[in-house]
Amino acid sequence: SGKMRMAQMLFDTMPRRDVASWAIMIDGYAKTGSVDVARGFFDDMPVRDVISCNAMMAGYLRNGSYVEALKMYHDVLNNSDFEPDKTTFLIALSAAAHLGNINEGVTIHSHMKNNGLFAAGKLGVALIDMYAKCGDIDCALSVFEDIKEKSVDHWNAMIGGLAINGLGELAFDMFMEMERRCIEPDDITFIALLNACGHAGMLKEGIICFEILRRVHNMDPKLQHYGCIVDILSRAGHIEEARTF
Numbered sequence: 001s002g003k004m005r006m007a008q009m010l011f012d013t014m015p016r017r018d019v020a021s022w023a024i025m026i027d028g029y030a031k032t033g034s035v036d037v038a039r040g041f042f043d044d045m046p047v048r049d050v051i052s053c054n055a056m057m058a059g060y061l062r063n064g065s066y067v068e069a070l071k072m073y074h075d076v077l078n079n080s081d082f083e084p085d086k087t088t089f090l091i092a093l094s095a096a097a098h099l100g101n102i103n104e105g106v107t108i109h110s111h112m113k114n115n116g117l118f119a120a121g122k123l124g125v126a127l128i129d130m131y132a133k134c135g136d137i138d139c140a141l142s143v144f145e146d147i148k149e150k151s152v153d154h155w156n157a158m159i160g161g162l163a164i165n166g167l168g169e170l171a172f173d174m175f176m177e178m179e180r181r182c183i184e185p186d187d188i189t190f191i192a193l194l195n196a197c198g199h200a201g202m203l204k205e206g207i208i209c210f211e212i213l214r215r216v217h218n219m220d221p222k223l224q225h226y227g228c229i230v231d232i233l234s235r236a237g238h239i240e241e242a243r244t245f
Helices: 004-013 019-031 035-044 050-062 066-078 086-099 102-114 121-133 137-146 152-164 168-180 187-199 203-216 223-235 239-244
Strands: none
Touching: 004 019, 019 035, 019 050, 035 050, 050 066, 050 086, 066 086, 066 102, 086 102, 086 121, 102 121, 121 137, 121 152, 137 152, 152 168, 152 187, 168 187, 168 203, 187 203, 187 223, 203 223, 223 239
16 A cells, blocks of 8 residues: 555564565565665565565566666576576566666576576566567567467567567568467557557558457457557548547
C-alpha cells in the first residue's frame, strides 16, 4: 500500500528479522521511489541471499537505474555463496535491453546456458525482447524459433521486436502465421501489430488487423487500438478519416 512509515515502525519492533523481512523493506522502499533508502537497507543486512539481491536489482530496474542493476547482477555472479535464479537473469536481461547493451545481453545469455537455463517461458520472452531492442533481430528470431512450446507472450515479443526495428511486413506475416496455427492473440498482440503497420506505412494491413480484432476475435478495441489506427491513417495522409475515426 506504499505506507512505508508504518512498515518501518513494524520492522523496527521485530524481535528477529529474517532475510525475507529485509527483502520486503527493500522492495517496498524501491516501489515508492526511495531507491537510496532501499540500498541502505540492503547494505545493513547482516546476511544476504539471492532473493534480497533480486529485490535490490528489481528496485534499480524499476527506478531506471539500469547500470546499477547490472552491477549488482555481476556481484551475484562473483559471489560463490549466491546462485543466480531465473528472476536474476530476467532482471539483468531487462536492464541490458533498456540500455541497448548487446554485449552485456549476449554475456547474460551465455551465463544462462552455463547455469542450465534455456529460452523457455518468461526467460524466452526476455531474450527476444533484449535482442530486438538491441537491434539484433536475427538473434531474436533465432531464440524465437528455438522455443518449442511458444505462448502468445513469445509471439507478442517477436512481433513487437519486428515492429521496433521497422519490419512491418514481417510482423504482419508473423501475425498471419499465428492465425494459421490458431494461436489466440490478445490486446498486446494487436497493439504491437498496429504499431508495426503504422511505422511501415501499411495502411491496408492495419485496417485489416483492426477488423480481425473486432470481427474474428470478437474483442472490444481499447483506446490504444483506436490510437494506432488514427496514427496509421495520419501517417498515410488521410487526416480527415483519422479525425472521423
